[in-house]
Amino acid sequence: MARWEGDAAGRLREAAMELYASRGFEQTTVAEIAARAGVTARTFFRHFADKREVLFAGSETLQETMVSALAGATGGPMDAVGAALDACTPFLGRDHAYSRRRQAVISANAELRERELIKMERLSAALAEGLRQRGVPEPDASLAAQAGIGVFHIAFARWVEAETDTGLAAQMRDAFTRMRALAQP
């Protein structure tokens, strides 16, 4: 958690996570999060649109990182998707303990689980658009993107489910290789 200390966004995120975990996401208010972080509600709203966004801030960075890696990759459509998956792991896999706590909060709330699925769907659409810009025709662009998001989904789930940090990069590469092997006719 040391990485969050010293900045308001980090303190707010930490305070929110503690409250969501102890009393539940629905029962927590922005005022309570701000008070626990030692800032005003006004400061909260400078950093996050609402209490849900505390959990999903960073989605744009994640998407940009993946799309940029996809654009710069060599090889076929699935190689490019593999590069996008590899590129997100330093960012997404940097704090196993935090990711586990976040996942526990999301799993306990239907609205948050839905939000997570929508985020995945947007990511898939962004990868498909990136593939089309590489000249990959439809439906191949969307199919490769869907396969990639499937890998992302399962690799991330395995990584957060394990009590010890097995390394998101290794999980992602393993799932990607397995998916390709499984698809062999």
Add this chain to the structure above:
Amino acid sequence: MARWEGDAAGRLREAAMELYASRGFEQTTVAEIAARAGVTARTFFRHFADKREVLFAGSETLQETMVSALAGATGGPMDAVGAALDACTPFLGRDHAYSRRRQAVISANAELRERELIKMERLSAALAEGLRQRGVPEPDASLAAQAGIGVFHIAFARWVEAETDTGLAAQMRDAFTRMRALAQP
């Protein structure tokens, strides 16, 4: 629409679809749907839990059909997933015009789009469970299921997007074959 005539569930479905399309899903009440179908609200609730379920009734049948085909298939995990995808097309692809109208209603409403994503995620979990029962270990079972649902998603979208009925079975087979080809290392 002839298939729906003569039974209350079919009339209710038709009435709901007309109202959702003309005035929007949110602005339509169960009382209005029932009145238009010439039945009581009580009859509505004998067939559907709420106005959303009119659009999603049949999800269980779809899932059972796919899981059953997966269980009875020969070959590897992806062959079994392919059998599940083929099995759903006679049921899901029987009425192109109805499916297009339904999709237009869903696309126009965020809550319904979320519901559709959740349905897909449940279907993926059911296929993964079916694969585990075939002896496929994790994470392969979940990865093959995710790939299959990705194919399902794209093939269905292409089928409903086209103004003429290109045949869901053909779209599904084409997308499945393309996905396997794309995954080749």
